[in-house]
Amino acid sequence: MRNMKNLKTFFGKYAIYFVLFFEIVFFSIASPYFLSATNFVNVLRQTSIVGIMAVGMAFVILTGGVDLSVGGVTACVGVICAKLMISGWNPVFAILASLAFSALVGIVNAFFSHEFKLNPMIVTLATLQILEGIAYIVTGAIPVYGFTESFKVIGQGHVGSIPIPIIIMIALYVIAYIILKYTKFGQSIYGIGGNEEAVRLTGINIRKNKYSAYVLCSVVTGIAGIILLSRTNTAQPSAGSGYEMDVIAGAVLGGISMSGGEGKITGVFAGVLVMAVLSNGMLMMDVSEYWQWVTKGIVMLAAITYDRILKKG
Amino acid sequence: MDAKNSILSLRGVKKQYEGAPIPAIEDITLDVGYGEIYGLVGENGAGKSTLIKTIAGAIGLTDGEIIYKGGKLICKSPAEAINKGIGVVYQEFNLFPNLTVYENIFFGIEIKKNGFLDRKQMIRKSQEILRQLGFELDVTKRVSALSPAYQQATEIAKCINHNVELMIMDEPSAPLTEKEVGKMFEVVRKLNQSGVTIIYISHKLNEIFDLTDRISVLRDGHLVHTFRTEEVTEQELIREMVGREITEIYPEKDFRSGEVILKVENLTGAKVHGVSFELKRGEVLGFGGLVGAGRTETMRLLFGADRKTGGTVYINDKKAEIDSPTDAIQNGIGLIPEDRKQQGLVLNKSIFFNCLLPSIGKYSRSGFIRFKEARSDIGKLYDILKVKAVNQGQLVSRLSGGNQQKVVLEKWLLRDCEILILDEPTRGIDVGTKQEIYQLIKDLAAQGKAVIVISSEMPELIGVSHRVIVMHEGKITGELKGDEITQETILTLAS
Numbered sequence A: 001m002r003n004m005k006n007l008k009t010f011f012g013k014y015a016i017y018f019v020l021f022f023e024i025v026f027f028s029i030a031s032p033y034f035l036s037a038t039n040f041v042n043v044l045r046q047t048s049i050v051g052i053m054a055v056g057m058a059f060v061i062l063t064g065g066v067d068l069s070v071g072g073v074t075a076c077v078g079v080i081c082a083k084l085m086i087s088g089w090n091p092v093f094a095i096l097a098s099l100a101f102s103a104l105v106g107i108v109n110a111f112f113s114h115e116f117k118l119n120p121m122i123v124t125l126a127t128l129q130i131l132e133g134i135a136y137i138v139t140g141a142i143p144v145y146g147f148t149e150s151f152k153v154i155g156q157g158h159v160g161s162i163p164i165p166i167i168i169m170i171a172l173y174v175i176a177y178i179i180l181k182y183t184k185f186g187q188s189i190y191g192i193g194g195n196e197e198a199v200r201l202t203g204i205n206i207r208k209n210k211y212s213a214y215v216l217c218s219v220v221t222g223i224a225g226i227i228l229l230s231r232t233n234t235a236q237p238s239a240g241s242g243y244e245m246d247v248i249a250g251a252v253l254g255g256i257s258m259s260g261g262e263g264k265i266t267g268v269f270a271g272v273l274v275m276a277v278l279s280n281g282m283l284m285m286d287v288s289e290y291w292q293w294v295t296k297g298i299v300m301l302a303a304i305t306y307d308r309i310l311k312k313g
Numbered sequence B: 001m002d003a004k005n006s007i008l009s010l011r012g013v014k015k016q017y018e019g020a021p022i023p024a025i026e027d028i029t030l031d032v033g034y035g036e037i038y039g040l041v042g043e044n045g046a047g048k049s050t051l052i053k054t055i056a057g058a059i060g061l062t063d064g065e066i067i068y069k070g071g072k073l074i075c076k077s078p079a080e081a082i083n084k085g086i087g088v089v090y091q092e093f094n095l096f097p098n099l100t101v102y103e104n105i106f107f108g109i110e111i112k113k114n115g116f117l118d119r120k121q122m123i124r125k126s127q128e129i130l131r132q133l134g135f136e137l138d139v140t141k142r143v144s145a146l147s148p149a150y151q152q153a154t155e156i157a158k159c160i161n162h163n164v165e166l167m168i169m170d171e172p173s174a175p176l177t178e179k180e181v182g183k184m185f186e187v188v189r190k191l192n193q194s195g196v197t198i199i200y201i202s203h204k205l206n207e208i209f210d211l212t213d214r215i216s217v218l219r220d221g222h223l224v225h226t227f228r229t230e231e232v233t234e235q236e237l238i239r240e241m242v243g244r245e246i247t248e249i250y251p252e253k254d255f256r257s258g259e260v261i262l263k264v265e266n267l268t269g270a271k272v273h274g275v276s277f278e279l280k281r282g283e284v285l286g287f288g289g290l291v292g293a294g295r296t297e298t299m300r301l302l303f304g305a306d307r308k309t310g311g312t313v314y315i316n317d318k319k320a321e322i323d324s325p326t327d328a329i330q331n332g333i334g335l336i337p338e339d340r341k342q343q344g345l346v347l348n349k350s351i352f353f354n355c356l357l358p359s360i361g362k363y364s365r366s367g368f369i370r371f372k373e374a375r376s377d378i379g380k381l382y383d384i385l386k387v388k389a390v391n392q393g394q395l396v397s398r399l400s401g402g403n404q405q406k407v408v409l410e411k412w413l414l415r416d417c418e419i420l421i422l423d424e425p426t427r428g429i430d431v432g433t434k435q436e437i438y439q440l441i442k443d444l445a446a447q448g449k450a451v452i453v454i455s456s457e458m459p460e461l462i463g464v465s466h467r468v469i470v471m472h473e474g475k476i477t478g479e480l481k482g483d484e485i486t487q488e489t490i491l492t493l494a495s
């Protein structure tokens, strides 16, 4: 009786890791090509863009908000950086300038959702529209390409045999882990998502923390946008479309509660991996893309329902 | 009393929460007779709320059985319980805040006409029931917009409307003023006379003695004794509850006046009109008045929690700009808010986390928290306040009501403020701990700190304050010192 209960809490706590484990076992049996070091690196590389964005998203959702504009940020950062480089800017300055732009987006998102107490879902839906519009206006809907060779390194380079995007992603997870667990900012974020009014009355500056979370989310997304640009070597105004769903799905699968205040960054990483392994495995099994969508949706529903049932029990 | 002529019998009831090392209640056997008013008392965390939640089906039992009107009772939810005639007025209100008053009252038993809801009829009947209870209110208002007294009236009205035969009340008087308590008593007595059996939980023993026929004492999850009310004294009851003798609840007052630490001039806000007062080091200043007098509002303005429209605050003779709680805390002011759930705690976080929040800056170096230091300091206070929990890591939502209140106190004591404002500090706290809190207040003052206490409990206000300021409709109506502080003088000034 007692042991059963412990088992249940154990499974509840680590549900996402079990899902990941079973996924890997399943695909290893189903496809002979799945279980290999190359494929493993491949999965990580493919997921690095979403994986990086999920780090920033986790911060915003933990405060009790959400950021739907990440796809727009990815696109805008890409085209701005590309246009600047084409017009002769040094890539480093082009990158810094486009990241500064992403920070500005974060400020705008925080400004409207915090100062006017608007629903962040609606605010960021609006900024998403604006950003996507800007991306098309800036490019005239024509892809931009022709950057210097050195710019490719970010998205396509390796350190040893490990692709640089993976290194950046892992570094960001480590930093996020430390921030959330050990710093004043991280702990305040958790508190704000749990009960904003109670936290305000303890003297913690809500405004500062919320702005920081949104800016962090946008800038981290900006970094993902740069990596994407470097990897594809072309700036497409449509580059970011649909990312918000993958990113939020990863975070929520990983146990970040949409009402804020709960969840761990390690879980987010696992959540993102679950989705990535699923795509990769199905690809290896020659499942058509449309069936992949259906399957992903079902896994998502199953995982969050399972989580909820265990938490309640 | 035996099971036959009892409306409710418990036999060996046990409840162990998931993940808890020991049961919250164990081996509870008792019988409640038809038409009785049955009192339940015990320290914070003794298991009173747990007991009634198992009866009402809000949580499942681990062992034992419940017999209701001669048959075995199995309720899987409070909704099922109320349909079987068992209604509960919870310590934590249990209404749907986003529904209107009448929708709550008719929840699950809506009146229908031709398949559609008959709103007119429900509104009319709801108004009728509430009027009988002595409340006039707009029943189409949302419950979230009501004051605690009206929310409670709605809960009772819901019970009446469902024709309950057994009504269980968990600390119903805690959110009410003395006058409202009087009114609630009338209602309870009336219901009882019409045949409703009542189980009544409270930390206020005078209420228990006033109202009940029999009293059971819970200690550490066990039923230690059941008395006939007329056969027991308050002293004996307290001894059973806390296991020791408590003769004097309030420590002796000694006020060695220090210099003025706080001076408030013409403080003005939405519900506060030109409030001025001074506070000295070493002083305990009480604020008296009826609900709506503007005491809480005054303190929230002073603390920067609400926007003030006028007034100046001086701290140590220097003008202080306080526009937010952050400013207030930097100026050495702390506020323990009256509503622990909404304003005092992050419920789904640990005791440790909650205690750390106000002091998070104090325990951080360049943004990093020094957990070890914090943990040891919090641990010390935790022992002093005797928070009943598995450890500091326990979620606050899993503490009993009184223990949650202790956590709110603890987090502000840890902050070590020069000026501490306590708004209803002992709400829901047991006798033994109350005494300890009064001693703590006295100690703070003796250390040269300044304390402001708001309380709706007259004896408490009189018992701890060196000086009392009385407010009415947002203005100060008078000030009382020393022997002038009595129930009568306060009441005269309060209205």
Ligand SMILES: Nc1ncnc2c1ncn2[C@@H]1O[C@H](COP(=O)(O)OP(=O)(O)OP(=O)(O)O)[C@@H](O)[C@H]1O
Pocket (backbone or CB within 6 Å): B017, B018, B020, B024, B042, B043, B044, B045, B046, B047, B048, B049, B050, B051, B091, B388, B389, B397, B398, B399, B400, B401, B402, B403, B428
């Ligand atoms: N959801 C929960 N999970 C785990 N433990 C709990 C939970 N709720 C209460 N407890 C524990 O059960 C014990 C009894 O709590 P209960 O709320 O019944 O006390 P109480 O007598 O009503 O106290 P109070 O006077 O403070 O309201 C406490 O030790 C408490 O920590």
Ligand SMILES: [Mg+2]
Pocket (backbone or CB within 6 Å): B048, B049, B050, B091, B170, B400, B401, B402
């Ligand atoms: Mg209780």
